[in-house]
Amino acid sequence: MSRSSRAEPTERIEPAGFADVEQRAAEKEKALGEWLRARGRVAIGFSGGVDSAYLAVAARRTLGADNVLAIIGRSASYPAEQWATARRVADSFDVQVLELDTDEMNDPRYAANPANRCYFCKTELWSKLVPAAAERGFLTVADGTNADDVGGYRPGMQAAREQAVASPLAEVGFTKEEIRARSRALGLPTWQQPASPCLSSRLPYGTSVTPERLRRIELAERAVRELGVTGDMRVRYHDDVARVELPAAELTKWLGPDRAELLRAAVAAAGFPRVALDLRGFRSGSLNVLHGVTTA
Amino acid sequence: MSIFTSMGQAESRRRADQLAASLAGMGVPCKVEPRAALAVLMVESGVAQRLADGELRRAALALAREQGFTHLAVELAPPAAGADAALPRP
Numbered sequence: 001m002s003r004s005s006r007a008e009p010t011e012r013i014e015p016a017g018f019a020d021v022e023q024r025a026a027e028k029e030k031a032l033g034e035w036l037r038a039r040g041r042v043a044i045g046f047s048g049g050v051d052s053a054y055l056a057v058a059a060r061r062t063l064g065a066d067n068v069l070a071i072i073g074r075s076a077s078y079p080a081e082q083w084a085t086a087r088r089v090a091d092s093f094d095v096q097v098l099e100l101d102t103d104e105m106n107d108p109r110y111a112a113n114p115a116n117r118c119y120f121c122k123t124e125l126w127s128k129l130v131p132a133a134a135e136r137g138f139l140t141v142a143d144g145t146n147a148d149d150v151g152g153y154r155p156g157m158q159a160a161r162e163q164a165v166a167s168p169l170a171e172v173g174f175t176k177e178e179i180r181a182r183s184r185a186l187g188l189p190t191w192q193q194p195a196s197p198c199l200s201s202r203l204p205y206g207t208s209v210t211p212e213r214l215r216r217i218e219l220a221e222r223a224v225r226e227l228g229v230t231g232d233m234r235v236r237y238h239d240d241v242a243r244v245e246l247p248a249a250e251l252t253k254w255l256g257p258d259r260a261e262l263l264r265a266a267v268a269a270a271g272f273p274r275v276a277l278d279l280r281g282f283r284s285g286s287l288n289v290l291h292g293v294t295t296a
Numbered sequence: 297m298s299i300f301t302s303m304g305q306a307e308s309r310r311r312a313d314q315l316a317a318s319l320a321g322m323g324v325p326c327k328v329e330p331r332a333a334l335a336v337l338m339v340e341s342g343v344a345q346r347l348a349d350g351e352l353r354r355a356a357l358a359l360a361r362e363q364g365f366t367h368l369a370v371e372l373a374p375p376a377a378g379a380d381a382a383l384p385r386p
Binding site: 204238241243244251252253255256257260261263264265268274275276277278279280286290 | 331332334336337344345347348350353357366367369371372375
């Protein structure tokens with residue numbers, strides 16, 4: 001598809017310090033370009049999230065259409081909306097896409113949902129993606145891990161290392177904020193998209209992952225979005241209770257009686273008998289805190 | 297590790313009851329259902345609305361932390377049977 005169909009950047013109202021971020025980001029993009037050119041051809045694990053979308057587009061601009069392959073791994077834990085975003089970005093920026101089905105749901109080690117669940121998911125993903133890339137002449141495979149990700153609890157990164165998957169954004173020091181700045185400058189629709197980890201991250205460790213549970217979570221989150229909630233939010237699964245984490249700034253509004261009932265009804269309609277609103281609001285890695293894997 | 301991973305049900309219940317008593321003391325009468333380190337508040341109609349006040353909410357979170365709960369959520373109860381079923385517009 002023609003690049004002319006890509007979204008134009010919206011009118012800019014720059015926050016304080018934005019110029020500094022843009023400058024740092026532009027410098028890191030140069031370093032990323034050098035990294036990419038040194039490899040020549042690159043396949044990218046492509047989810048349509050902020051990071052992998054930027055990496056795919058930056059690689060396409062640097063190496064040309066024939067030398068970049070964005071590979072989407074599809075499964076029940078991958079939200080349909082995110083797949084649609086991935087396809088939209090690829091179409092708009094003329095990025096080649098390959099879609100593969102992954103089968104982590106049938107791995108009992110994954111389905112049991114241990115704290116290192118992501119390791120089994122990513123092992124399945126990369127064990128299919130890396131050979132598929134190699135068959136097509138792409139010997140370098142990269143993911144969208146950024147510099148902010150490196151210090152957190154991310155067992156999935158171990159699986160990437162085992163399969164020799166590179167993380168160029170992290171290598172050149174790109175932070176999430178800088179990736180958003182460059183995404184915005186390039187006109188990517190993902191530049192202000194909330195972080196979007198897989199749906200299994202809504203289940204507490206030890207609660208088994210099933211397609212039916214993931215489907216309910218996906219429906220509930222879609223329903224909350226349709227009420228007009230923007231920004232980071234999650235519907236966390238606690239058996240019969242759905243615990244909704246909204247942006248902290250929106251809590252006052254949604255605790256009012258009218259909106260609280262709208263929220264309850266929307267989430268209940270997705271199949272949750274009870275709905276509770278978290279009083280602290282959205283927390284990245286909330287369930288890691290709940291289980292004492294990380295601290296608050 | 298969360299203190300709740302090694303705690304018995306009786307201790308978990310005791311902490312939940314203490315939290316409920318503290319919350320009642322600040323004008324949020326409720327029952328507290330402990331689910332590991334998550335405390336779910338079950339409140340009468342109209343009480344959840346009081347937690348729209350940010351200061352009260354922060355105080356409630358602090359009380360929950362004192363009892364070892366890392367997460368605090370208030371259950372949104374459905375309208376009582378017989379109440380006007382019409383939903384408000386967003």
